[in-house]
Amino acid sequence: MLDSDDIGRRRREPAKRAARDEIDMNDRGPVRMKPPKFDYHAPDTVREAVAVLADVGDSAVVLSGGQSLIPMLNLRLARPTDVVDLGAIDGLANLEPVDGGLEIGAMVTHRQMETNDLVASITPLAQHAAGFIGHRAIRNRGTIGGSIAHADPAAEWPAVLLALDGTITLASAETTRTVPGDQFFEALFTTAKRPDELITSVYLSGRFQNSWGFSEFQRRTGDFATVAVAVGCVIATGAVVEARIALAGVAERPVRCPDAEQALIGTRPGRAVDAAIAARDSFEPVGDCHGSTEFRKRLVFAETKRAVTQALGPDLESRANA
Amino acid sequence: MRDITVTINGRPMSATVDPRLLLSDFIRQDAGLTGTHVGCEHGYCGSCTVHVDGASTRSCLTLAVQVAGRKVDTVESLAPDDETLHPIQQAFEDCHGLQCGFCTPGLLMSVAELANTNLVCDRAKIREHLAGNICRCTGYHQIIDAVEQALAEIREVQIDG
Structure with a gap:
């Protein structure tokens, strides 16, 4: 129980905190500005954008759809000196078939990915996974480039990128380079992208278009994944010759599971269960109030089994039950 | 400060805004359209949903400067007149x-x-x-x-x- 003195002290504290932040006034009184002050840049070209990033350094942030950045600004978890808005740059929201795969501009929205015919035919896994991201209003504005740069370990795009052998193209003032997805995600919200670099596009391979699976457990529709599993396979004459299995929500970054992938190669029966067991035994997801480690490991098993079964289809997987 | 022009509910509106001003606050404070409600202010509750170029958008997760030159429709745009509901x-x-x-x-x-x-x-x-x-x-x-x-x-x- 708090006594009245404690309550009094608690009430006085917020006033002291508020005094530290500048408060703008207009003729109706204080204007409630949630984000902290920053210098705003709205370049027309990628060249101008990377020039600002080179100039400002790591205290600048890039604004694409803003569906992760603006909450962080509103809560003042992020206090950048400069915000570089990509919204005025033409040509960053294109979808283009290249070498049997899909080149996706960084500013392509989740909603575009969900509804575009090219995405559905070349990378159906990406089209399917897009529908799991947030809510419609989030998907309307959030972008694939923003999600990959943010690198939330429970987000869908990083796992899809790994499953579809994706690459990320980064531009800086000096040069342009392409980084394989496998080398891009380094740690919690940490990637190989340098502060002076900008994601301009991502590339997803089309070679998994006939054999893919995606399964996700969300506590509620629109939540981040508790566990999500993305699977891409290449099948030749009835045998799996290549398998990629990527998981979100199980580690501090999106990860592939080599043991589970190995379990899929060839024509052996019972592969979905073998892969699911391998995946379950590969990770120790951190437990919290939404689920213990043990619960999450069970989810890894269940979602891997579902995604693999979807990828291999009833014909290939029926041998598992034979 | 930035000069922006936004078409709100069919009417063009010009204003000079701080880049960090949220679209939700722009709609309520600058445009005076208080039909849009601001609940959680970090994209969780959906109360502030408006349309930007016809697509639903959380106005608390959008800066006013991001909708410069665009079409914003708020709940006030639904009813055809004061007497009739949508x-x-x-x-x-x-x-x-x-x-x-x-x-x-x-x-x-x-x-x-x-x-x-x-x-x-x-x-x-x-x-x-x-x-x-x-x-x-x-x-x-x-x-x-x-x-x-x-x-x-x-x-x-x-x-x-």
Whole structure:
């Protein structure tokens, strides 16, 4: 129980905190500005954008759809000196078939990915996974480039990128380079992208278009994944010759599971269960109030089994039950 | 400060704004349109949902400068005049799809987007579409009833028209 003195002290504290932040006034009184002050840049070209990033350094942030950045600004978890808005740059929201795969501009929205015919035919896994991201209003504005740069370990795009052998193209003032997805995600919200670099596009391979699976457990529709599993396979004459299995929500970054992938190669029966067991035994997801480690490991098993079964289809997987 | 021009509910409006001003605060404070409600202010509750170029958008997760040159529609754009409710609003009244009304503007704008893109939905689809709009009063059943009625009504008008 708090006594009245404690309550009094608690009430006085917020006033002291508020005094530290500048408060703008207009003729109706204080204007409630949630984000902290920053210098705003709205370049027309990628060249101008990377020039600002080179100039400002790591205290600048890039604004694409803003569906992760603006909450962080509103809560003042992020206090950048400069915000570089990509919204005025033409040509960053294109979808283009290249070498049997899909080149996706960084500013392509989740909603575009969900509804575009090219995405559905070349990378159906990406089209399917897009529908799991947030809510419609989030998907309307959030972008694939923003999600990959943010690198939330429970987000869908990083796992899809790994499953579809994706690459990320980064531009800086000096040069342009392409980084394989496998080398891009380094740690919690940490990637190989340098502060002076900008994601301009991502590339997803089309070679998994006939054999893919995606399964996700969300506590509620629109939540981040508790566990999500993305699977891409290449099948030749009835045998799996290549398998990629990527998981979100199980580690501090999106990860592939080599043991589970190995379990899929060839024509052996019972592969979905073998892969699911391998995946379950590969990770120790951190437990919290939404689920213990043990619960999450069970989810890894269940979602891997579902995604693999979807990828291999009833014909290939029926041998598992034979 | 930045000069922006935004078409709000069909009317062009010019203003000089701080780049960090949220669209939700721009709509309420600068445009004086207080129909858009601001709840959680970090994209969780859906009360502040408006349309930007016809697509539902959380106005608290958008800077006013990001909609420069674009078309913004708020809940005030729904009713054709002061006397008549939009079919979606009428259905919410008929079905008791609101109690305190705080979440209602956001829900109406989410439903308006659904009516524009997918008029034939079962209850599960409606629930999925509205999952980003939190209501703490109704328990949602009457909201789903209202959306079913509204979509049926709009379908009929389209067939008759």
